[in-house]
Amino acid sequence: MPSSEGGSGDQSNYKIELKKNIKNPCLTNIIDVLLKNNLEIELTRKLLDPFVSTNGININIVEISNPDPSLLGWSKALSLNNFEIQINTNFFESKSKDYIASAIVHEFAHVFLKYSIQQGNISPQSDTHKTLLDNYMSTMYQMIKNYNYNLSDETINSMILTGMAAFLNAPSDINSEELKDYFNEVILKNNFSLDSTSPNYYQNLTLDHIRGTFGNICN
Numbered sequence: 001m002p003s004s005e006g007g008s009g010d011q012s013n014y015k016i017e018l019k020k021n022i023k024n025p026c027l028t029n030i031i032d033v034l035l036k037n038n039l040e041i042e043l044t045r046k047l048l049d050p051f052v053s054t055n056g057i058n059i060n061i062v063e064i065s066n067p068d069p070s071l072l073g074w075s076k077a078l079s080l081n082n083f084e085i086q087i088n089t090n091f092f093e094s095k096s097k098d099y100i101a102s103a104i105v106h107e108f109a110h111v112f113l114k115y116s117i118q119q120g121n122i123s124p125q126s127d128t129h130k131t132l133l134d135n136y137m138s139t140m141y142q143m144i145k146n147y148n149y150n151l152s153d154e155t156i157n158s159m160i161l162t163g164m165a166a167f168l169n170a171p172s173d174i175n176s177e178e179l180k181d182y183f184n185e186v187i188l189k190n191n192f193s194l195d196s197t198s199p200n201y202y203q204n205l206t207l208d209h210i211r212g213t214f215g216n217i218c219n
């Protein structure tokens with residue numbers, strides 16, 4: 001049983017507190033499953049071990065309504081140990097719950113990265129998606145797998161990389177050529193069994209989830 005108190009060894013040295021402020025029933029369901037299957041166990045035992053000492057970390061998840069359906073939301077640091085993930089429910093339309101969960105996991109990875117930067121473990125200049133992949137690819141994979149064990153490795157990895165490919169059009173991040181090159185590195189490093197290194201390939205693989213023609217969708 002996951003516990004922040006009375007645990008053995010290092011587990012008693014920190015806490016993670018996830019505050020929720022969510023009304024949308026579909027988001028509530030996704031977050032509940034994600035937390036139940038994942039966060040209490042995986043976050044505390046595996047993800048935060050390298051970072052957290054004694055102060056704990058608070059992650060507040062809030063629901064927003066932005067008219068742009070392509071915007072999932074974002075994460076931000078409120079203070080040294082307090083973070084907020086904002087989720088846009090207009091992003092949900094027609095997408096599978098699995099895909100929405102993978103997008104939320106992406107935002108969690110941003111929190112981990114911001115936390116590492118605030119702890120001085122990663123340089124502030126490295127707050128990019130490249131660093132996100134470098135450091136949290138396996139973490140994101142595990143969190144999505146724990147959300148739904150029925151998802152294939154290829155689907156999960158494609159969802160993760162689709163999240164990155166979405167930034168091909170974001171000039172503020174690394175440019176598309178760099179990202180394409182980096183995809184190749186990631187594929188090789190992780191021994192993925194994918195037969196293409198094109199970002200479009202991953203988007204195509206996840207299209208059924210993005211369009212909601214595969215998996216459960218939010219009503």
Ligand SMILES: [Zn+2]
Nearest residue numbers: 106107110129
């Ligand atoms: Zn991102």
